[in-house]
Amino acid sequence: MWAILAQPNKENGGWNPETFFETGRRSLDSALERVGVSFVGAPFERALDFGCGMGRISQALAARGREVHGVDISEEMVRLARTYNQSPSSCHYHHNPASNLSLFPDGHFDFVYCVIVLQHMPPSLMKGYLKEFLRVLSPNGKILVQIPAERNESTWVHRCKDWLRPLLPIEVADSLRLRKQSGLPILEMYGIPRAQVEEWIALNSGQVLRAESDKHAGPAWSSYTYLIGRR
Numbered sequence: 001m002w003a004i005l006a007q008p009n010k011e012n013g014g015w016n017p018e019t020f021f022e023t024g025r026r027s028l029d030s031a032l033e034r035v036g037v038s039f040v041g042a043p044f045e046r047a048l049d050f051g052c053g054m055g056r057i058s059q060a061l062a063a064r065g066r067e068v069h070g071v072d073i074s075e076e077m078v079r080l081a082r083t084y085n086q087s088p089s090s091c092h093y094h095h096n097p098a099s100n101l102s103l104f105p106d107g108h109f110d111f112v113y114c115v116i117v118l119q120h121m122p123p124s125l126m127k128g129y130l131k132e133f134l135r136v137l138s139p140n141g142k143i144l145v146q147i148p149a150e151r152n153e154s155t156w157v158h159r160c161k162d163w164l165r166p167l168l169p170i171e172v173a174d175s176l177r178l179r180k181q182s183g184l185p186i187l188e189m190y191g192i193p194r195a196q197v198e199e200w201i202a203l204n205s206g207q208v209l210r211a212e213s214d215k216h217a218g219p220a221w222s223s224y225t226y227l228i229g230r231r
């Protein structure tokens with residue numbers, strides 16, 4: 001749970017499942033409110049929770065619609081999500097190590113949710129998944145996705161690293177960082193400026209309906225929650 005919500009006082013088993021899943025209900029409510037979406041009286045048919053982790057948000061979504069599919073790259077997260085699944089008949093979890101969503105057909109979902117996930121992958125991967133979110137979205141469906149935009153204070157060291165990183169083979173970049181962090185796990189942060197997100201969405205037959213700033217990427221980054229529909 002701490003790998004998902006790394007609050008300092010919750011390290012080493014500090015989270016308990018009840019309070020952890022309660023944060024999911026609150027996060028979902030505040031994200032929906034931020035972009036002006038309400039499922040009250042109009043529940044969704046089928047939702048995708050991309051990067052579902054232990055199902056913190058999938059479980060909250062399961063109370064608001066007919067069917068939920070949580071997808072995660074980590075087998076262990078999917079195993080834990082299944083263990084904590086309170087709605088096994090309507091909430092399904094999938095392990096998907098692929099850089100696409102080919103496990104789902106076109107237009108399959110009327111709601112796609114993805115918060116605190118894309119920020120940890122390079123922009124080329126983020127863009128690939130955004131394109132996939134639009135592909136699996138039904139004509140009147142909506143995507144709610146959070147993406148950091150840029151660092152608030154970008155020093156010349158940051159700018160050099162950002163420029164160099166995509167040019168280095170991933171093994172070289174990783175071994176440099178592992179040495180710097182004395183072998184501790186690497187938590188990468190990436191962003192895409194808002195104008196580029198809007199351009200990419202438009203290029204892929206989507207439309208940004210709303211963009212609200214949020215604090216998901218921490219104090220060092222500006223970040224937005226986007227509400228996106230099909231054009």
Ligand SMILES: C[S@@+](CC[C@H](N)C(=O)[O-])C[C@H]1O[C@@H](n2cnc3c(N)ncnc32)[C@H](O)[C@@H]1O
Pocket residue numbers: 003004005050051052053054055056057071072073074077096115116117120121
């Ligand atoms: C910070 S956790 C957030 C989990 C969940 N969305 C929540 O709010 O509780 C990020 C999750 O994204 C998953 N993830 C990272 N890259 C992914 C990818 N390419 N495909 C699917 N899941 C991914 C990680 O395994 C992790 O479970």
